[in-house]
Amino acid sequence: MSKRSPFLISCMAFGFAFLYVPLLLLMIYSFNDSKLVTVWGGFSTRWYGELFQDDQILGAARTSLVIAAMSATLSTILGTICGLVLARFGRFRGRTLFSGMITAPLVMPEVITGLSILLLFVALEQLIGWPEGRGMTTITIAHVTFTMAYVTIIIQSRLGQMDESIEEAAMDLGARPLKVFFLITLPIIAPALLSGWLLSFTLSLDDLVIASFTAGPSSTTLPMVVFSSVRLGVTPKINALATLLVSAAAFCIVIAAIIMRRAERERERAIAKAMAEQEQM
Amino acid sequence: MSQFARNLQDQVARAEKGGSIPTDTPRSIIQIQNVTRKFGDFVAVNDVSLTIYEGELFSLLGGSGCGKTTLLRMLAGFETPSSGRILIDGQDMTHIPPFERPVNMMFQSYALFPHMTVEQNVAFGLKQDGMPSAEVKKRVAEMLDIVELSALGKRKPHQLSGGQRQRVALVRALAKRPKVLLLDEPLGALDKKLRERTQLELVNIQESLGVTFVVVTHDQEEAMTMSCRVAIMNQGRILQVDTPHAMYEYPNTRFVAEFFGSVNMFEGILVEDEADHVVIDCPELSRPIYVSHGVSGREGGTAYAAIRPEKVALSKEEPADTSRNCSTGVVQDIVYLGGESTYLVKLDSGRVVRVSLQNAYRAAEPEITWDDRVWISWQPSNVVVVSS
Numbered sequence: 001m002s003k004r005s006p007f008l009i010s011c012m013a014f015g016f017a018f019l020y021v022p023l024l025l026l027m028i029y030s031f032n033d034s035k036l037v038t039v040w041g042g043f044s045t046r047w048y049g050e051l052f053q054d055d056q057i058l059g060a061a062r063t064s065l066v067i068a069a070m071s072a073t074l075s076t077i078l079g080t081i082c083g084l085v086l087a088r089f090g091r092f093r094g095r096t097l098f099s100g101m102i103t104a105p106l107v108m109p110e111v112i113t114g115l116s117i118l119l120l121f122v123a124l125e126q127l128i129g130w131p132e133g134r135g136m137t138t139i140t141i142a143h144v145t146f147t148m149a150y151v152t153i154i155i156q157s158r159l160g161q162m163d164e165s166i167e168e169a170a171m172d173l174g175a176r177p178l179k180v181f182f183l184i185t186l187p188i189i190a191p192a193l194l195s196g197w198l199l200s201f202t203l204s205l206d207d208l209v210i211a212s213f214t215a216g217p218s219s220t221t222l223p224m225v226v227f228s229s230v231r232l233g234v235t236p237k238i239n240a241l242a243t244l245l246v247s248a249a250a251f252c253i254v255i256a257a258i259i260m261r262r263a264e265r266e267r268e269r270a271i272a273k274a275m276a277e278q279e280q281m
Numbered sequence: 282m283s284q285f286a287r288n289l290q291d292q293v294a295r296a297e298k299g300g301s302i303p304t305d306t307p308r309s310i311i312q313i314q315n316v317t318r319k320f321g322d323f324v325a326v327n328d329v330s331l332t333i334y335e336g337e338l339f340s341l342l343g344g345s346g347c348g349k350t351t352l353l354r355m356l357a358g359f360e361t362p363s364s365g366r367i368l369i370d371g372q373d374m375t376h377i378p379p380f381e382r383p384v385n386m387m388f389q390s391y392a393l394f395p396h397m398t399v400e401q402n403v404a405f406g407l408k409q410d411g412m413p414s415a416e417v418k419k420r421v422a423e424m425l426d427i428v429e430l431s432a433l434g435k436r437k438p439h440q441l442s443g444g445q446r447q448r449v450a451l452v453r454a455l456a457k458r459p460k461v462l463l464l465d466e467p468l469g470a471l472d473k474k475l476r477e478r479t480q481l482e483l484v485n486i487q488e489s490l491g492v493t494f495v496v497v498t499h500d501q502e503e504a505m506t507m508s509c510r511v512a513i514m515n516q517g518r519i520l521q522v523d524t525p526h527a528m529y530e531y532p533n534t535r536f537v538a539e540f541f542g543s544v545n546m547f548e549g550i551l552v553e554d555e556a557d558h559v560v561i562d563c564p565e566l567s568r569p570i571y572v573s574h575g576v577s578g579r580e581g582g583t584a585y586a587a588i589r590p591e592k593v594a595l596s597k598e599e600p601a602d603t604s605r606n607c608s609t610g611v612v613q614d615i616v617y618l619g620g621e622s623t624y625l626v627k628l629d630s631g632r633v634v635r636v637s638l639q640n641a642y643r644a645a646e647p648e649i650t651w652d653d654r655v656w657i658s659w660q661p662s663n664v665v666v667v668s669s
């Protein structure tokens with residue numbers, strides 16, 4: 001295609017603008033000196049200063065990060081087990097039901113997930129006295145239930161690509177199944193585990209609806225704080241917070257991309273070298 | 282074939298017949314007794330019984346999907362027989378898991394551990410046995426030395442060529458000194474030239490270590506070059522177990538004759554059935570086929586006579602006895618193969634017969650050429666009567 005269609009180019013430009021101009025505006029206005037969000041009052045970093053004085057926001061950020069880390073870890077463990085069952089146990093009775101039930105949270109409206117989990121917690125508390133009230137534990141559990149589905153799918157598809165005879169070879173050489181899993185399967189699917197963990201972490205950090213249902217008075221997450229404060233009017237402080245979040249996310253993505261590119265290039269070089277040697281033989 | 286393998290073949294042949302001198306009786310290492318494996322309604326392995334002897338290089342030969350891999354996986358313990366028993370070294374192993382069997386397997390895909398170096402791959406099995414690390418190191422070095430890969434011990438599998446990977450897979454499976462090594466299409470992924478060289482290498486390693494090899498292959502030439510004995514499988518059943526020589530010269534079924542080397546197969550009616558000879562009347566040939574050995578067939582029934590292309594004589598002159606075992610035709614095509622040439626002779630009935638002739642002399646012009654009218658003939662002892 002030597003001549004690029006101007007129509008396609010403008011479509012693409014429009015699309016990108018739609019995605020990134022709001023973010024850009026938000027970032028620019030986070031350096032606005034004025035208290036009014038939409039009026040430019042000169043450059044300043046005072047909102048960043050105020051952000052780091054705000055105990056409520058800092059506390060919520062800490063809560064969110066702890067919940068995200070815990071639920072990501074838990075759902076990676078549980079999701080890996082589910083993925084393993086789906087990918088390796090062949091056809092067993094009720095497999096379709098099992099896999100359907102695992103992936104159902106992907107399409108279930110969040111409001112319903114949140115509400116039903118809340119009802120479960122209330123019922124449980126009345127029956128066995130646990131969980132006592134609602135807080136970080138309940139949010140974590142609720143997040144695990146829906147992030148686990150994503151991890152399961154990632155792990156299942158990775159295991160599907162993996163040559164099963166690698167595991168059989170390990171067993172043939174004398175390793176028991178549990179050892180095979182930890183010495184062979186786990187290291188091979190480690191990248192999938194990492195991406196599953198990161199995805200769960202992000203999903204949990206993002207979640208507002210389910211957290212609102214399952215949170216207690218002492219456990220406000222960052223999205224909840226942002227949402228409630230925006231209802232009272234957007235302050236430049238929120239812009240500053242958002243800018244920090246976006247920058248952190250972008251930083252992580254770039255680092256991950258660089259690491260992956262480097263690994264890929266090294267691999268290609270190694271393969272090329274091996275091929276060259278083979279030809280000399 | 283080495284002298285060692287030849288002697289073993291003789292011993293095995295004697296043991297199979299039942300009469301042998303006790304001192305040089307080969308020990309049976311694998312006994313497969315009436316093993317059947319079903320997948321749902323599909324029978325992948327059908328009532329197979331086999332004995333494999335210590336030190337043999339035994340091949341399972343058959344087309345794709347005939348159940349070779351399934352049989353091998355039952356020996357390794359990855360599949361359980363639906364019925365029947367498997368004895369390894371005298372012990373019933375039918376329900377023993379793979380990690381407790383004294384056999385190792387080399388996988389068709391090699392199945393190297395991608396996250397480990399070559400050395401770690403080879404050491405893996407030894408470490409599972411709790412071998413002290415100094416000894417592991419020594420054994421790994423020894424094994425890599427056998428396949429001349431000592432310099433590449435620190436590489437990962439993806440940094441190796443296909444041939445190198447194949448050798449790593451081989452020594453990884455051999456490192457534990459298993460009683461039996463199971464190899465699933467060990468040379469299937471190599472190109473032709475490398476494959477021929479590796480065949481001999483594999484036999485050398487097998488003989489020098491004295492490990493019993495069970496090799497699965499679909500390549501008839503490969504089985505013929507490497508094996509002490511071959512079992513031919515078709516649709517889950519074993520049709521014949523024999524040395525490559527016996528398999529080629531005395532196939533017992535039409536399938537074996539056609540699968541193991543090329544053959545001219547004639548269908549006819551058994552018109553005379555005596556103890557020392559039979560006569561088969563074949564409509565495609567102008568004269569009857571006279572076979573100088575008896576067969577257990579029904580007079581008047583259908584019989585198949587197999588004649589190998591190199592056992593057919595080709596001549597422009599009429600043979601001495603034109604009453605039987607000959608026919609006339611026209612040379613339709615000549616395929617030059619270097620060491621020999623294959624002549625395709627079209628008989629008067631329209632049937633095309635393959636005749637192989639050695640190119641022993643470097644003549645400018647072959648004596649017999651295209652469109653020559655020729656006689657084909659064969660000795661009565663060179664015909665094998667096979668069942669369908």
Ligand SMILES: Nc1ncnc2c1ncn2[C@@H]1O[C@H](COP(=O)(O)OP(=O)(O)O)[C@@H](O)[C@H]1O
Nearest residue numbers: 320323325343344345346347348349350351352
């Ligand atoms: N796990 C399985 N489930 C169902 N059918 C199988 C399974 N494994 C093998 N088969 C079938 O058994 C037959 C024999 O397979 P295999 O032993 O792999 O053949 P070969 O190695 O001789 O090519 C094939 O038709 C294959 O489809």
Ligand SMILES: [Mg+2]
Nearest residue numbers: 346349350351
């Ligand atoms: Mg196979």
